[in-house]
Amino acid sequence: MTYIVTEACVRCKYMDCVSVCPVDCFYEGENMLVINPDECIDCGVCEPECPAEAIIPDSNPGAEKWIEMNRQYAGVWPNIATKGVVPADADEWLKAVDKFRTEFSPKPGSGNQ
Numbered sequence: 001m002t003y004i005v006t007e008a009c010v011r012c013k014y015m016d017c018v019s020v021c022p023v024d025c026f027y028e029g030e031n032m033l034v035i036n037p038d039e040c041i042d043c044g045v046c047e048p049e050c051p052a053e054a055i056i057p058d059s060n061p062g063a064e065k066w067i068e069m070n071r072q073y074a075g076v077w078p079n080i081a082t083k084g085v086v087p088a089d090a091d092e093w094l095k096a097v098d099k100f101r102t103e104f105s106p107k108p109g110s111g112n113q
Helices: 016-020 064-074 099-103
Strands: 003-005 026-028 033-035 055-057
Touching: 003 064, 033 064
Parallel strands: none
Antiparallel strands: 003 033, 003 055, 026 033
């Protein structure tokens, strides 16, 4: 099992999860983070740290579509090991729905390391 990031992270990108990850398996896009499912050690410490509740185990219903998305973007976005700057409008996007379809950006992030 591994943990993955879902669309709840889009435009929120709080990054509290990055600070607690013991294996640095987070990757940063312009407006979302992903976890490399091949690097995640299933410790689960990141899940409760996410204010957006965007991190789920890959065994959750509906997680299948997010596993490959996380793997794909972890392969092209920069790895991050420390918490970067949270978007100023993150709280405004916290409860928005369908964010992946309407707001997702495939551009790499700043790689705040």
